[in-house]
Amino acid sequence: MTNVEHIGIAVKNLSEGNAVYEKLLGVAPYKSEEVASEGVMTSFFKVGSTKIELLEGTNDLSPISKFIEKRGEGIHHVAFEVNDIKTEMERLRKEGFVLLNEEPKKGADNKLVCFVHPKGTNGVLVELCQEIR
Numbered sequence: 001m002t003n004v005e006h007i008g009i010a011v012k013n014l015s016e017g018n019a020v021y022e023k024l025l026g027v028a029p030y031k032s033e034e035v036a037s038e039g040v041m042t043s044f045f046k047v048g049s050t051k052i053e054l055l056e057g058t059n060d061l062s063p064i065s066k067f068i069e070k071r072g073e074g075i076h077h078v079a080f081e082v083n084d085i086k087t088e089m090e091r092l093r094k095e096g097f098v099l100l101n102e103e104p105k106k107g108a109d110n111k112l113v114c115f116v117h118p119k120g121t122n123g124v125l126v127e128l129c130q131e132i133r
């Protein structure tokens with residue numbers, strides 16, 4: 001793993017979240033993107049070599065809507081950049097981690113992603129990200 005690619009933050013309302021983080025970080029989001037397969041609308045802020053990803057659920061079944069209902073707004077996941085997602089998924093499987101998708105899937109911001117179950121990572125949902133080249 002080469003970098004913390006982004007930190008995902010679950011918000012109830014993306015425009016309100018954008019206003020807060022724009023004030024906090026002193027920069028505007030550089031993009032907004034819907035990922036319908038995950039039931040989320042996102043926005044991204046650059047912070048040095050990493051990013052903040054704000055996520056609003058777009059339907060009641062979205063992992064973000066369920067998370068906010070149970071736990072409220074806050075840090076939802078930590079995403080690590082990897083060079084070769086399939087190799088890293090295989091390594092983690094062999095180490096006994098529970099992967100939440102069998103194959104890499106398309107995420108936001110031109111990435112292939114895979115999630116690791118938070119029960120095996122001290123309560124933190126982990127995302128692996130590989131740039132689509």
Ligand SMILES: CC[C@@H](C(=O)O)C(=O)SCCNC(=O)CCNC(=O)[C@H](O)C(C)(C)COP(=O)(O)OP(=O)(O)OC[C@H]1O[C@@H](n2cnc3c(N)ncnc32)[C@H](O)[C@@H]1OP(=O)(O)O
Pocket residue numbers: 008035038040042053055063064066067070071076077079100106107108109111113115117118123124125127
């Ligand atoms: C935009 C695309 C992409 C990107 O490119 O960056 C994204 O970031 S998408 C982000 C949204 N997508 C996902 O989160 C996909 C992976 N998540 C899942 O598969 C599920 O959310 C989950 C983690 C398996 C939980 O689903 P489920 O078991 O159906 O939900 P429950 O509400 O029943 O929770 C069970 C258990 O897990 C705890 N939980 C849930 N979410 C998290 C979390 N983000 N971090 C830590 N813990 C989490 C939840 O509190 C429950 O705990 P207990 O009550 O103690 O059992």
Ligand SMILES: [Co+2]
Pocket residue numbers: 006008053077079127
């Ligand atoms: Co993410």
